[in-house]
Amino acid sequence: MTNIIPLHNEVHKDIKVSTHNDFSRFKAQHLIPVVVQEFSAMATEFPIVFVKNGDTGQFLPVAMMGLTEGVNLYCQQKDFDSAVLPMNFQTAPFSLTKHNQESDEVTICIDSDSNLISAEGNALFDDKGEQTDFLKQRSQFLIDMVSFSQQTMAITQLFNQKELLITQQLTVKLADKPLTINGLYMIDEKKLNELPNEEFNELRNKGLLPLIYAHLTSIHQINRLAHKQAKTSN
Template identity: 30%
Template sequence: MASAPQQSNLPILYNDLIPLSSVDHKDWKARTVEAAPWLVNTHAVPITSDEFPLAQRFFPIVFSAGPDPVPLALMGLNEGVNVYVDEAGKLINQTYVPAYVRRYPFMLARLRPDNDELSLCFDPGANVIGPDFDDGRALFEDDKPSEVVTGILGFCEQWEQSWQRTQAFMKEITDAKLLIDGEVSIQPEGADKPFIYRGFQMVSEDKLRELRGDQTRKLVQNGILPLLYAHLFSLNLMSDVFNKQFAAGKVMPNESI
């Protein structure tokens, strides 16, 4: 199923979160990695509405099932399957990497439920930052955040702002009741029955056509209508993802995405 990021637990990809500290991590370094093993078994990642125009060229974009849907970039049609990376987590082809993935292992998080202040945190299991790297760039210099941390913090802040715009986008389309339960049926050559995938939501083209003129005008003026069509165009990539899974022997019939 294309599930939304967990609310009560940690978000997708994250297994732990520790606040970055100039005391505890003063000698730590950050290094560049060429593979993302944490993506190997991840079939869907959150994506911001700002990314739709570019991401729709590379991924099917759907919306998670449930009452609080979020947009997701599909990297596979079944849980545990990712056709965009190899077994080591290296990209198989040049492709757009969603900002959510590029942000990992960092994120801004509230340390206390009674405080709205956000702190820069990281997942220590990612093996991207640590105290024992021979290579890498220092996180702190003279007990102050280095350019590395400043850049990471800036990127995380930009992502939070983009996610706020995404939440506003989602409110608009849910208030307009444009989402329906999605279903994709793919009939590969030689197969007795089609492979049917459910468990996600998508925009209804019929409901789009039935909007009143003032409703459509509002979607045009606030920039939402082009994003909806980017989503709809991206669904054509479902068959491409399926074909890659089929070639790898990783398809499962009649399953939820």
């Protein structure tokens, strides 16, 4: 449960927020949205694939943290079992809310029911009611994430426009039994290599080729998930 309310220096003057590696709130979410700025780092641990919103047709890159829906293999325990931390894990308990649809102005909000609120955490406001360095840093991170998400949406849309995203069926071996995973999309490497020079150079000039290759290389991490799944089942 969440209780998202605007952050206020009077109402929340005594609130403190802790930072820890307990991300068990994601234990039922096996696909975690990622932004292109973290592709290279995330690809060292997790498969990065794309999923499609059936209502809007928009594609979204996600990191696979489990092989079956509803089970995040990394978040079942309180200690997060990876040195690579998704950016989306680091926003809580804060969020941004637009004043209205026509305005670009935003308000910082906090989930007052979050377990990150602690008497021994980081203060949000000083004695004068001014934001602490901790809150300033977290606020800037939220703003950066909005920008990163917009860039990610635009880049993913470009991949789709060039018809590079194809549905892909992944099969992994679990306890000598194959597990088939559907509903995922990947960059079609064959189509990528067959792009006209002008379109391929466009991707290169925009700096998108490293993102594509990080995504393609990350698919091999599916074996890491299979191994982790097998250990969990034993």
